[in-house]
């Protein structure tokens with residue numbers, strides 16, 4: 025039996041925390057050295073060469089070494105094999121915890137309990153009574169509660185839509201989201217104390233905003249890329265069949281740009297967008313597809329032919345972004361976020377620079 029006090033895991037954990045902290049100081053490193061990640065991830069899934077998911081559990085070769093390394097662990101898959109929960113990369117977790125800028129005694133609300141590991145790190149440093157964590161999936165909440173209790177942590181963990189917060193314990197000094205969001209949920213802004221810091225994945229980045237008063241908040245994105253499991257919301261399927269009946273338009277934006285250099289600005293300008301690609305038998309890209317939760321769909325062929333359908337003309341947005349960012353991938357830290365009551369806007373370089381509205385729920 026592998027236990028939290030087992031000296032082999034304690035040694036692995038100490039090395040793991042030291043490697044995470046290499047080059048910088050952080051008060052969170054003690055939590056990483058203390059909390060037994062393996063108790064929160066008794067099984068995770070890894071893709072083989074063919075893309076098939078394989079479970080890896082305690083006792084499997086390399087299990088403990090992977091758990092105590094800077095690796096994101098997929099812990100839940102839906103019926104299509106799409107990850108719906110994971111324990112994020114520890115280095116990214118550390119970056120987000122550092123960005124929260126907590127002090128002992130602060131209260132923290134977490135959206136996205138998942139395995140409960142981050143809630144345990146928060147409880148380890150701030151005390152269980154100061155931590156509230158919520159996940160939309162009641163099965164995950166049940167498991168996280170059990171595993172937290174086994175590790176001697178008892179934060180308040182419950183099932184629900186994390187975007188609604190938990191007013192009974194508000195206001196919070198700090199708020200962290202570990203599911204991908206399309207905006208900072210208004211209820212969380214209402215439940216944040218004046219001066220509180222909110223750290224949340226938005227698009228393919230992580231925003232850090234400071235809440236002033238009257239529902240206002242502002243801040244920047246941190247430089248680290250992030251691809252979080254998205255917050256679960258109802259959405260429409262893409263309409264690739266409907267595209268067939270649409271006229272082909274010309275574009276000069278290379279289809280491949282939406283798969284790499286424009287990805288981050290697209291994730292802000294088209295919140296929650298999805299993409300796919302088609303390749304020929306030699307693996308060369310032939311087309312890309314884009315869609316958003318309202319069913320808007322676009323496809324672009326590498327030879328410059330585009331088709332679009334639905335309430336939003338997605339490729340028009342891609343063309344606008346390609347004009348603003350004519351070459352290279354813009355740095356995340358050059359983007360910011362300004363929130364006023366009723367509006368949320370991401371901007372490039374300065375609040376008066378190019379900007380894109382985020383949905384407000």
Ligand SMILES: C[S@@+](CC[C@H](N)C(=O)[O-])C[C@H]1O[C@@H](n2cnc3c(N)ncnc32)[C@H](O)[C@@H]1O
Pocket residue numbers: 108109110111112135136137138139140141142143158159160161164184185186187202203252253254255256
């Ligand atoms: C990357 S995982 C969270 C990792 C977690 N903090 C940990 O330490 O294991 C994202 C989680 O967000 C949850 N989630 C998705 N939509 C949500 C919502 N609307 N409210 C709360 N949680 C949500 C998913 O069920 C998933 O467990």
